[in-house]
Amino acid sequence: MTSPEKIWTAGLVVIGDEILSGRTQDKNIAQVASWLQVQGIRLAEVRVVPDVKARIVEAVNALRVAYDYLFTTGGIGPTHDDITVDAVAAALGVPVVIHPEARALLERYYATRGGLNEGRLRMARVPEGSELIPNRMSGAPGIRRGNVFLMAGVPHITAGMLDALTGQLEGGAPLLSETIGCWVAESEVADLLRSCEAAHEGCQIGSYPFFREGRVGANFVVRSTSAEALKACCASLIEDLTRLGYAAIIGGI
DSSP, rough: OBBBSSEEEEEEEOOOOHHHHTOOOHHHHHHHHHHHHHTTTEEEEEEOOOHHHHHHEEEEEEHHHHHSSEEEEESSSSSSSSSSHHHHHHHOOOOOOEEEEHHHHHHTTTTTTTTTHHHHHGGGGTTOOOOOOOOOOSSSSSSEETTEEEEEESSSHHHHHHHHTTTTOBOOOOOEEEEEEESSSGGHHHHHHHHHHSSSTEEEEEEEEEEEEEEEEEEEEEEOOHHHHHHHHHHHHHHHHHTTTTEEEOOOO
């Protein structure tokens, strides 16, 4: 479902003390951002918050109204410190209930794994009025209520939930990109980049400098929702770099 004329946006709340302490390295920001791009949605803001209900509520309420969609990762498991469902329900002003379909899914999943105990049943709790996001990995579903999506913290489980949502959200035209590399100091071509971007409406140029093999270089990432505009901007950038005596490397360095 696409609406090319509108720029659709999303926020992401990453929940967990283990992320803030450095014990766990987050991988969900990158994969959520990449998935959203394919859906024609821009990830506009990310907040990382601890396992503190008030902080989660604050972040959820801020981002769910600022953007078209809000995603959360982490804190929907079976233990006492998995409080995302309670916090989101509080933010939305609704009670927490046991979702009958989620309970049935968990009962089937744990039938040969020791049965459904009190801890495992916690994963059937949802903010009232929620729908489920399928999870083929562990049986415990993700949760959707309106424009808010609650997903697991484990990256490969989150990936499965995102896959289940593919094509289900309304978005705009996907953001396309091409990379052009150059062995040049970023400061030497800053004016060139600005003028090239200004000359090509609907295109953005990101500059990512590096020091490698004893040399200074940069990769220039050109982005646009229009394939034609992207092609024209890249051609112009390559021409401008070549004119100044710098070899442009298509695909980046």
